[in-house]
Amino acid sequence: MANTQGYAAQSATSPLEHFAFDRRQPRPDDVSIEILYCGVCHSDLHFARNDWGNGTWPVVPGHEIIGRVTAVGPEVSKFKEGQIVGVGCMVDSCEHCSACESGLEQYCLEGMTPTYGGPDRVDGTITQGGYSTQVVVKERFVVNVPDSLDFTTSAPVLCAGITTYSPLKHYGVKEGHKVGVIGMGGLGHMGVKLALAMGAEVTLFTRSENKIEEAKRHGVHHVVVSTDDSQMESYAGYFDYLLDTVPVQHDLNPYLQLLKFDGIHILVGLIEPIEPPLNAANLVTSRKVVAGSLIGGMPETQEVLDFCAEHNIGCDVEVITIDQINEAWERMQKGDVKYRFVIDMKKSFPDVA
Template sequence: MYTAIGYAAQTSTAPLAPMTFERRAPRADDVAIEILYCGVCHSDIHQARNEWGFATYPLMPGHEIVGKVTAIGANVSKFKVGDLVGVGCLVDSCRTCEACTADLEQYCVEGPTQTYAGHDRIDGSLTMGGYSSAIVVSDRFVVSIPAKLDLASAAPILCAGITTYSPLKHFGVKAGDKVGVLGMGGLGHMGIKFAKAMGAEVTLFTRSQAKAEEARRQGADHVIVSTDEQQMQAAAGQFDYLLDTIPVQHDLNPYLNTLKFDGVHILVGLIEPINPPVHAVNLVMKRRVLAGSMIGGLAETQEVLDFCAEHDITCDIEMLDIRNINDAFERVIKGDVKYRFVIDMATLKA
C-alpha cells in the first residue's frame, strides 16, 4: 500500500476537504496511475450530498480521470510505465455475465463496481475516485488516451462523452438522420458534436433563445425554443432521434410529438421518475420508442476516445484549482460553467 492525498466529503452535509488515505499496492493485473486531470460531473455532487440515497463515506468523487502510468502488475501487457491513460465510471465488474462478456460492463448483471463510493470486489475496501493524486485500477478498466487529444479536455469524454456517444452509436444514427438534442450542458454539447460528426442534421431544443448562437458554434444546424408552442408544433413528426440530456423532471410529451413514426427518444440525463406521465398515445399511434442508456463499456469507451481524435472533437472545459472545488460545485448546480470543470491535479500539491 502507499499513501495518496485527495479531497473527500466526510458526511452528506460536509464540504469536500483534504484527506490522506491508502491506495493498494498493484495486483498482478493492476495499473497504478498518477492522476493529472479529473473532470467534475454533476453526479459527483449528487453522490457527495447523498441525493441518490446510497452514498458511503468518506466519499471521494471523480470518474473522469486522465493520468500517467507509474507502475504495472506482473500480468499487465497492454500498458507500460509512462503511458497516458484514462479511467471512467467503472473500475470492475463480475466479468463473466452476459453483459460483461459482450463488453457491456456498465450493465453487469451483478452490478459494476463504481470508481468511487463502491466496494472492491476482492478486499471489500471502499473505492476512492479521481479527486486525488493517484489511483490503482485493473488493466481491463483502463483505456489509452490518443496522442492527438488534449489531456485535460479528454477527461470529460470518459463520462459526458461516452454517455452521449454510446446511444447514438447503439441506435444507429447515420448520415442524413434528423437528431434533436434536448439541453446543452456538459452532455448536450457533446451530443451535438457527436451527432454532427456522424453526419446527422442536428437541432438543439432549449428553453433559452440566448443559446442559439452558441448551439450553432457547437455544430447545431437548427435551434428550437421548446417554450414556443408554434416552433414545437412546426417540428411535429420531423425527427428520427431525440437525445434527451435534461437532468431534471420534464414533460416528455411535447418532445415525443416531434418524432417521426418509429422515432426514438433516448433518456441519458434523467434517473428520477418521469413526471408528468407519458401519454401512451404518443408512443402507440406512431410506434415510437422511449429508451434509456447509461455510459458505455470499456471497448466502446476506447472507441469514443479514438473517434474524438479522428474527428477533432473535444469537450469545452474550464480548468479548476482543486482548492476551489466547493465553489465549483455551486456553480455546476447553477449551470454556470461551459461545459465541464476539469481539476488540474498539480494544484493538489499546493
C-alpha cells in the same frame, strides 16, 4: 499505494476538504496511475450530497480521470509505464455475465463497481475517485488516450462523451439522420458535437434563448426554444432520434410528437420517475420508443476516445485547482460553467512526487 492525497466529503453536508488516504496494493492485473486531470461531473455532487440515497463517506469523487501509468502488474499486457491513460465511471465488474462478455460492463448483471463509493470486489474496501493524486485500476477498466487529444478537454469524454456516444452509436445514427439534442449542458454539448461528427442534421432544444447563438457556434443546424409552442409544433414528425440529456423531471409528451414513426427518444440524464406520465398514444400510434442508456462499456469507451481524436472533438472546459472545488460545485449547481470543470491535479498538489 500509500500516501494518496485528495479531497473528500466527510458527510452529506460537509464541504470537500483535504484528505490523505491509502490506496489498495496493486494486484497482478492492475495498472497504477498518477492522476494528471480529473473532470467534475454533476454526479459527483449528487453522490456526495446523498441526493440518490446511496452515499458513503468519506468519499473522494471523480470519474473522468486522465493520468500517466507509473507501474503495471505482471499480468498486464496492454499498458506500459509512462503511457497516458483514462479511467471512467467504473473500475470492475463480474466479467463473466452475458453483459460483461458482450463488452457492456456497465450493465453487469451482478452490478458494476463504480470508480468511487462502491465496495471492491476482492477486499470490500470502498472505492475512491479521481479528486486525488493516484489510483490503481484493473487493466480491463483502463483505456488508452490517443496522443493527439488534449488531456484537459478529453477528461470529460470518459463520462459526458461516452454517455452520449454510446446511444448514438447503438441506435445507428449516421449521415442524413435528423437528431434532436434536448439540453445543452455537459452532456448536451458533447451530444451535439458527436452527432454532427456522425453526419447527422442536429437540432438543439433549449429553454433559454441566450443559448441560440452559442449553439450555432457549435455547428447545430437548428435551434428550437422548447417553451415556444409554435416552434415545437413546426417540427412535428421530423426527427429520427431525440437525445434527452435533461437530468430533472420534464414532460416528454411534446417531444414524442416530434418523432417520426419508429422514432426513438433516448434518456441519458433522467434517473427518476417520468413525470408527468407518458401518453401511451404517442407511442402506440406510431411505434415510437422511449429508451434509456447508461454510460458505455469498455470497448465503446476506447472507441469514443479514438473517435474524438479522429474528429478533433473535446469538451469545453474550465481548468481549476482542487482548492477551488467547493466554489466550482456551487457554480455547477447554478449552471455557471461551460461545460465542465477539470481539475489540474499536478498544480493542485505540486509537492507530490
